Amino acid sequence: MKEDKPLLTILIMTGVFLVLGVVFIFLSVLIPVITGSNEKELSENYEQHLEKREELIKLVETNQLEYDETGLITNLDKVGLSGLAHNDRIYVVYQEEELIVEFVYSSGFPDEGQSIMYSSGGEKLLKDKLKENTYAFIAPIEGNWYFVQYN
Numbered sequence: 621m622k623e624d625k626p627l628l629t630i631l632i633m634t635g636v637f638l639v640l641g642v643v644f645i646f647l648s649v650l651i652p653v654i655t656g657s658n659e660k661e662l663s664e665n666y667e668q669h670l671e672k673r674e675e676l677i678k679l680v681e682t683n684q685l686e687y688d689e690t691g692l693i694t695n696l697d698k699v700g701l702s703g704l705a706h707n708d709r710i711y712v713v714y715q716e717e718e719l720i721v722e723f724v725y726s727s728g729f730p731d732e733g734q735s736i737m738y739s740s741g742g743e744k745l746l747k748d749k750l751k752e753n754t755y756a757f758i759a760p761i762e763g764n765w766y767f768v769q770y771n
Contacts, residue, residue, distance in 0.1 A: 662725060666736055666761055669704050673723060676701050677738050680712055680721055687712045691722075705736075713737070714749045722768075732756075733770040740764055 679685045679699060687693045691711040696702045704710060709724035718741040726734040739746045746758055746766060756769045 662734070662736070662767060663761075665725065666765065669723075670765075672701055673704055673736075673738070676704065676710065677719070677721060680715065681719060685712075714745070718745055720745060720749055725767075728770065735768045735770070736761070737766045737768050738764055739766060 676685070676693075676696075676699075679701075680693075685693050685699065686695045691713055693710045693712065696704075696708050696710065702708050705723040706725060706727055709722075709727065711722040711724075713720040713722050719738070720740075721738045723736045723738075724733065725736050728734065737746060741748075742764060743758055743760065743766060746768070750758075750768070754770055756771050759767045759769075761767055
C-alpha cells in the first residue's frame with residue numbers, strides 16, 4: 621500500500637499543474653480583453669481609417685458595393701477601399717431602412733473576434749440584429765460607431 625502513495629502523489633501533482641497551466645493560458649487570453657489592453661491600438665486604427673470607412677458606408681447606402689450571401693463585400697479592390705479591416709473582411713450585416721456594417725478588427729481564434737461596427741440605428745439596432753449569445757459586449761466609440769467584442 622505504501623508503494624501506491626508516491627504514484628498517487630505524482631498523479632495529483634500532474635493534475636494540479638495541468639489545471640494551473642490551463643487557467644494560466646485562459647487568463648493570459650482573457651485579461652487583455654477585459655482590461656482593454658488593445659484599446660489604444662483599436663483607437664488608432666479607428667482614427668486612421670475613419671474617413672475611408674465613412675466613404676465605404678456612403679457607397680453601401682447608395683448600393684454601389686456588391687456583397688455575397690454572407691454579407692461580405694466583394695468588390696473593395698475595384699473602389700480602392702482595401703485595407704480597412706482584417707483580411708478585408710467587411711460585412712453588410714443588415715441593410716433595409718437602416719444599416720449595419722462590420723469591419724473585422726481581429727478575427728480571433730476560434731472565437732473572441734473583435735469588430736468596429738457602423739450602425740445607423742445606434743446600439744439598439746446592433747442589439748436587435750446581432751444574436752445576443754454571440755457577443756460579449758458592445759462599446760460606443762463615437763456617433764454611430766461601435767466596438768463589438770464577440771464571445
